[in-house]
Amino acid sequence: MDPSTWLQLPAIKRYFPHTASLEEVVEHGQLLQAEGLRGVYEEIRRQSPFASMALSWCFNEPWPCAANCSLLGWAFMPKRAYTAVAEACRPILASAKIVKFGWRAGEKFTAELWILNDSFEIAPPLLIQPVLYFGETSLALETWQTVESAAQTNIRGVMIAATLPTDFTGVFRLELHAVDQPAYSNGYKLCILQ
Numbered sequence: 001m002d003p004s005t006w007l008q009l010p011a012i013k014r015y016f017p018h019t020a021s022l023e024e025v026v027e028h029g030q031l032l033q034a035e036g037l038r039g040v041y042e043e044i045r046r047q048s049p050f051a052s053m054a055l056s057w058c059f060n061e062p063w064p065c066a067a068n069c070s071l072l073g074w075a076f077m078p079k080r081a082y083t084a085v086a087e088a089c090r091p092i093l094a095s096a097k098i099v100k101f102g103w104r105a106g107e108k109f110t111a112e113l114w115i116l117n118d119s120f121e122i123a124p125p126l127l128i129q130p131v132l133y134f135g136e137t138s139l140a141l142e143t144w145q146t147v148e149s150a151a152q153t154n155i156r157g158v159m160i161a162a163t164l165p166t167d168f169t170g171v172f173r174l175e176l177h178a179v180d181q182p183a184y185s186n187g188y189k190l191c192i193l194q
Contacts, residue, residue, distance in 0.1 A: 003124065006067035008032075015102050015191045029067065029173070034080035035101060035189055038073075042086035042095045045116045046154060056085065091119035092149075094128050094176040094186045096160075102191050106166040111174065113157035114151050114185075123149035127179040130160050134168045134192075143179075169194040 006028070012019055016028040037056070044054040061070040071082040087093070097112040113130065117123045125148050132140040143161045149155050164172075169192045178184035 006069065010123075015193065019080050031189060032101070033069065034084035037081050038084040038088045038127065038188065039098065039101075041085055042070040042116065045088070046095065046097065046114055046120060048118070048154060059133075081154070083169070090183075092117045092121070092123045093184050094126065095177050096130070096174060096186070096188060097174060098174070098188060098190065102193050103164055105164060105169060107164050107191050108161055109164050110159055110161045112159050113144050115146050115157065117149040117151065117153055117156040120151050122151055123184075124181070126181055126184060128157070129177040129179055131175045131177060132162055133173040133175065134165055135170075135172075137165075137168075164192055168192055 006027075009025070011032065012025060012028045014023070015032065019025055019028055041054050044051045053174045056069070056071055058068060058070040060072040060076065060128065061068050062073045064074045071079060071085060075081050093116050095114040097114060099110070103109060110131070111130075113128060115123060115126065115128075123146075128144040128147045130144075132141065139162055141162055142158070144160075145157045146155055146157065171189050171191055172174045173187055173189055175187045176185055
């Protein structure tokens with residue numbers, strides 16, 4: 001990490017070494033920011049009641065800028081991070097505690113599933129179907145049947161695991177499908193390093 005700049009080009013190149021154009025720098029930088037902030041906001045919610053608030057350093061960029069941690073770019077243009085934070089702040093959602101963004105081909109992927117309930121309502125029992133997507137290929141993982149979640153109560157769930165493919169690099173997705181309750185579903189974009 002280069003503390004002298006917001007751009008963090010070395011980090012972008014670490015995960016996306018073939019980044020060549022300005023458009024790719026923006027796309028990859030915004031992906032890293034969005035997934036990083038999604039993870040931070042969900043983790044703070046998991047730590048409730050010991051952590052009770054998350055704030056963005058900069059909500060709106062007030063002038064044209066090449067790199068910034070804002071959720072809205074100049075002229076009120078929503079960045080990917082805006083959507084990611086909004087999704088992470090839904091009152092009730094399935095959540096995955098994922099230890100890192102970048103993985104190696106053939107590595108064992110793990111995540112701990114949670115139900116986050118910051119609402120004043122009881123969350124119904126949910127059937128969570130985790131699925132990994134590698135381009136057009138998908139891998140369904142073990143389902144998790146949750147119990148009813150009391151208002152303002154999080155539920156720590158099961159660990160899921162899968163060996164990542166050896167013939168795929170780039171962005172892959174983890175989707176947590178809340179069967180028959182799509183409003184509680186969630187998704188993450190991660191990277192298999194090249």
